[in-house]
Amino acid sequence: MSDSNEFENLAMEYMDQLYSTAKYWTRSEADAADLVQETYLRAFKGFGGFEKGTNLRAWLFRIMKNAHLNMIRKEKTSPQTQDVEEEVAINLSPTNASYLDTLTSKQVEDAISELPQSQKEALLLVELEGFSYKEAADILSIPVGTIMSRLSRARKTLANVLYEYVRKENLITKDTENDKHSGNDKHSEKEVLQKKIEAP
């Protein structure tokens, strides 16, 4: 078996996971594809140094994190890549989970995009990919305690951002319904006004 066949047999099964994470790290399908490609090629290049029997998935994610850092350094301008722990301003917090039933994929994706990059990375690795705190900490080269605090903030922020989406949507729906109900009245008022203006 050739080296590339052996590598593919072991590593290609993680492509969907890498791509899902890359998509939300980069916020672009094209950049995600580039990032995943770079990850696989760099991993293959360094495959000789990979210790067989250890965690290949975590190793691939660590390579992707480094490749992403390189991508950020090259781009430099992209605001979403700034690793700043800025808080998202939220007015209200949810009091029960039922609001999460009505969400669309787009709303969830948008809410993830609103998270600071560092929180997003921690959240996706632990929540979506199921890495342990230790594995996520190794991948991101940060202490376990930092993973825990970022994760905690990310979860709260995400819950609140999604709540804001649903709340605003409900307000818009109510406004639209109110407009519909009062539409005839407004129309007649306008007509009356128009007649008054036009009257000699």
Place this chain on the structure above:
Amino acid sequence: MNDQNVDLNFPTSMPSSSCSFGNTNIAENEMCEQAQNLFDQVMDGETQNSDIVSAARQTLAECEKCQNALDIQLKLRETMNNHLRVAAPQNLRIEISANLKRMDLGKLDITDFFPPNV
């Protein structure tokens, strides 16, 4: 998702609205905050310590706010897994596989794709 999910066994009795977790000298919100960190660890499969799991269950039984917060976190996990999973494009698989074979044959090097000084 982590494989080692822990059943927190939601209490069926109506909990009170305040949190009794941890030091009673600190503010209620801060106690709930500490409890939430505990739930996070249990939910993420980071601890199997029976004392900690018991403490989490006890807190849930006594604090409605904590119970709601955990409920939201569990639902959030389900929501993320339902909405955020995407498959890599098929053409990406083909392209990567072809490039790996080219590298294997020595026809291409990693620097052909990603020049070091750019």
